[in-house]
Structure formats: C-alpha cells, structure tokens
Amino acid sequence: MKLRQLMQENRLTLGLASPMIAGQLGQMMMGWADTIMVGRLGVVPLAACAFAVMAVHVFLVFGFGLISSVSIRVSHAFGAKKPRETGEVLIAGILMGLLTGLVMVGLMYLAVPWLPLLGQDPQVLTEGRGFMLLLGWSIIPALLTIVGKDFSEALSRPWLPFWIMMGGVGLNIFLNWLLIYGRWGMPSLGLAGAGVGTLVARIAVVITLFAALFLGKSYRPYLVKSISRSDLWHQLGSLFRLGWPSALHLLGEVGLFAAATLMMGWIGVTALAAHQVALTCASTAFMFPLGLAFAVTVRVGQSLGARELHRIRPITFGALGIGVLMMSSFALFFITGGAWLARWFVDDPAVAALATMLLMIAGFFSLFDGCQIIAMGGLRGLADVRVPMIFVYVAYWAIALPSAYSLAFHAGWGASGVWVGLLIGLFCTAVAIVTRFCLTSGRPVAFSVSREAAEVF
Numbered sequence: 001m002k003l004r005q006l007m008q009e010n011r012l013t014l015g016l017a018s019p020m021i022a023g024q025l026g027q028m029m030m031g032w033a034d035t036i037m038v039g040r041l042g043v044v045p046l047a048a049c050a051f052a053v054m055a056v057h058v059f060l061v062f063g064f065g066l067i068s069s070v071s072i073r074v075s076h077a078f079g080a081k082k083p084r085e086t087g088e089v090l091i092a093g094i095l096m097g098l099l100t101g102l103v104m105v106g107l108m109y110l111a112v113p114w115l116p117l118l119g120q121d122p123q124v125l126t127e128g129r130g131f132m133l134l135l136g137w138s139i140i141p142a143l144l145t146i147v148g149k150d151f152s153e154a155l156s157r158p159w160l161p162f163w164i165m166m167g168g169v170g171l172n173i174f175l176n177w178l179l180i181y182g183r184w185g186m187p188s189l190g191l192a193g194a195g196v197g198t199l200v201a202r203i204a205v206v207i208t209l210f211a212a213l214f215l216g217k218s219y220r221p222y223l224v225k226s227i228s229r230s231d232l233w234h235q236l237g238s239l240f241r242l243g244w245p246s247a248l249h250l251l252g253e254v255g256l257f258a259a260a261t262l263m264m265g266w267i268g269v270t271a272l273a274a275h276q277v278a279l280t281c282a283s284t285a286f287m288f289p290l291g292l293a294f295a296v297t298v299r300v301g302q303s304l305g306a307r308e309l310h311r312i313r314p315i316t317f318g319a320l321g322i323g324v325l326m327m328s329s330f331a332l333f334f335i336t337g338g339a340w341l342a343r344w345f346v347d348d349p350a351v352a353a354l355a356t357m358l359l360m361i362a363g364f365f366s367l368f369d370g371c372q373i374i375a376m377g378g379l380r381g382l383a384d385v386r387v388p389m390i391f392v393y394v395a396y397w398a399i400a401l402p403s404a405y406s407l408a409f410h411a412g413w414g415a416s417g418v419w420v421g422l423l424i425g426l427f428c429t430a431v432a433i434v435t436r437f438c439l440t441s442g443r444p445v446a447f448s449v450s451r452e453a454a455e456v457f
Contacts, residue, residue: 101143400428
C-alpha cells in the first residue's frame, strides 16, 4: 500500500466525512442542550433524563441500524451508475423508516407499565415517564431524517443534510430554553419541555430535508416518480436483509450501555447522574470516528459498485489512522480536563467528582470504540454485516456485561467497575472487527458473501 495513495484517499475521505462529523456533533448538541439545561433543575430531573434517553435509544438505535442499509445500497448503485435504483432505494427506505418508527412507538407504550420492574428510583420513573414518551414520538421523524441524510451522503452530497440538521439543533436549543424554564410567557414545563422541543425540532428537520431533496434540481436524476410493487418489494427485501444484522449489532451495543445505565441506577441517583454526564462527553467524542465510519461506508460501497477494489483497503486503513489520532487527543483531554468538564455540566460536588473519575476511564475506551466503528464502516461498505454482529454479542454480552457487574457489585468498585467492564468489551470488539476487515478485504471472493454484494456485479 503506497503512502501517496493512502494520503490521497485520506483527503477524499476527510472531504466527505467533515460535514458528516459536524452533523453528528450537531445531533449530540441536542443531547448536550438537554443535559445542561435539565441539569440546572436538579439531580433527580438529570437522572430521569438519563433513564428516559437510555430507554428511547434502545428503540431508536435499532431503527437506525435497520435503515443504515439505505446508505449501503445507494452507494453501491451510485458507484455502479444505476441512478434509477438509487431512487427506488429511497422510496423503499422512506416506507421502511415510517413503518419501523410506528412499531417503535407502539412498543414504547406497551413497555411503560413494566418500567418499575427495572429497579429504578420511583422519583426518577415519575419524572421521566412523560419525557420518554415525547422522545418516543420523535423517533418517527428521526428515522425518516436518517433515510434522507443517508441517501444524500451516499451520493457524495453531505452538505445539504448537514445545514438542515444544524438548523434543527438551533431550533431545539431555542425551544428548550423557552419550554424548560418558561421564557417569553411560555409555560414552564421542566423536563417535559425538553421533550416537546426535541419533537418539534425533529419534525421541522424532516419536512425541510425532504422538501429540499424532492424539489432540488441536482437530485432529480437520482429520483423516481413511480415504482412498481415488485420493485418496491425487491428493494424492501434487500434493505431488510442488509439492515437486520446491523440493527441487531447496534442493539447489542446500545443494550450494553442501557444495562450499564440500569446498574448505575441500582448504585444510586448520584451514580446515574454522573454516568449521564460522562456518557454525554464520551458519546460526543465518538461522533468523530462515527462520521469517519459513515464516509468509509459510502466510499467503500462506491468503490465496490465501480469495481475499483484496489481502493478499499487504503480508504479504510487511512481512516483508521486518522481515527486513532483523533481519539488519542480526546483521551488526553478527558484524563487531564475531566474535572472541568464535569463541573460544566452539574453543580453537585458528589456528581462532579464521580463523573471526573468515569471520564478518565472513558479516555481509554474511546480509543478502542473509534477503531471498531471505523473498521465496521469498511465492512458495511462490503455488505459484510452478519459475522460482525456475532462478534458484538460475544464481546459485549458474554465478556463486558459480566465483567461490569462483577467489578461493580462483587469487587466493590461501584460506578467505576461498570465503566471498566465497558472498556474490556470495547477492546475485545475492536480487535475482532479490525481483524475481520483485514481478512475480508484481502480476499476478493469475500465480496460476494451476501446477495446484496453480488447484485452489484
């Protein structure tokens, strides 16, 4: 692999990834706004926010994984110069996103009566129930937004969704300020105000995004005015076959962090609030390799569609090098500046002290988390999604979760033990996923491991 080729691919990847990273950071800013603004209301509302966000994200992330196949299929079609197929995938993706969102909302309402079985503080459940349901309804516009965003990015046009989503972030923060605290004559809704703000902002974003896609002249060659029932079913089937392993993959990951949140709740309200602060910071850092991973998926998928197989490894390994540099910088920042970060989120001394300790651990596991998601981006571009799903469940549920529980409750490490368990699981996942990409990308015959990859040729 020549250094010149690696640097050239890195420039192209960063050019595509920059707005993707910024877009992901914009979405995280909504979480930051909720956490900071709700944190001013007290420890119980902050803990309730953490619990509700955890519950909703289990459903939301599963939906994200299911429709992530839109990016894969559109990038393959775009690279293979099949513009009509890109439009068919978009229509099928919209239908899948809408149906998935409706199912997720229904499941959330069915889950509400069973929330006390999770062993959380009754005050936390009472405070967070309404906020959780409002966030639940926002799943539908959130999934549809990701469909439109993935479609545009797979066409190497990331800036349109970026600017629209940035507008949504600004609207969300403004609505939070109005409704949480009751500014400008609006009612003071507290935590529920954050839920209303998020729902309205997400609806505004999805309407604006699809209006821009369907009315924009530059997108017309990649859209279709109609699609036959057989073609629709074909595309839906293709999206589902690619999407369900990714959905289970992400569900396994978010399920691990949801279980960690539950364990923090068993330890106490202070631990749960500190966990929310540290997780918000770690998740923000994760947006950088996540944006890189999205760009890697698109570029590997386009290269596969165009049969330029020699570019696949330089694209992914170059992005891995960039990701390691990024996450090493964040690790240093969390270790040295964790106390300042924690105090920025919350005033409570006990919560801030514990969050500082958790951020030191987060500095190490962020590095492994970045490596695994970028390598996974390369595998998704190759439509290799089923074996990595198995890796995730072994590393997270057979290794990380038992380790977290044992260290927290048997070894007496408390909240720190939970996060050390997460660190162990992420290390194992990174090793497995990177090794899988090295083996798969080195064997051209492996590009036909799925029907979807074979269809490209």
